[in-house]
Amino acid sequence: MRMISGFGYRNPEGYPDPTAYSAINSVEKTPVENKTSPEDEERFHKLLNTIFTICELAGFHIEGRIAIKDCKTGKIWR
Template identity: 60%
Template sequence: MSERCKTIDRDLSRNGSGYYDPTAYKAMKRVEADEKRYGKDYERFYNLLNTIFYICELAGFHVEGRIVLTDKKTGKVWK
């Protein structure tokens, strides 16, 4: 692993106050892994999710619970 990657990993493991935050670090690493694994499908899902939130906001609603979607093309369940 290059020195630059080690520095970036170290930065991600710290919160805004500079304290070690393993929970946030693990979540960020999981998101990065999903982005690599699912590529364009990941981008499609988050674009759709942002559109859903935007439409709800325009209509005067707020999404309270988890949205679960299944990709008809791939069969992947997005939570």
Template identity: 35%
Template sequence: MFKNSEGYPDNTAGEAIERADRPPHAVKQVIYILHLITSLAGMEIVGRVTLKDKETGREWS
């Protein structure tokens, strides 16, 4: 639950922040494909995978 600066619950702001931080569908697809490929090769991804959008410069982990 998100709370404002005074300590009161602020669900509207909390939902907006959560939606803004959610990775786009394309990022989820790439991570899924990477996991699938490594699984087919008999391996697994051990660390974090960081993707960077070339247009916006935003990074997703």
């Protein structure tokens, strides 16, 4: 039985749990992709602040989530 970050092949009750083991194993092996650069973070936050300011000036308030896709990087911000 191999342990991964405290998670073994067996569930807390002691029964084999190959599905959870496989999922955790694959997540831990997945490299961090689409790491957001500080410049992109700053661009996004400036855009978001601008959107909120425009809404406030126009007498509106955003009630839900905003999903924005960056044309430069392809990242979807939520």
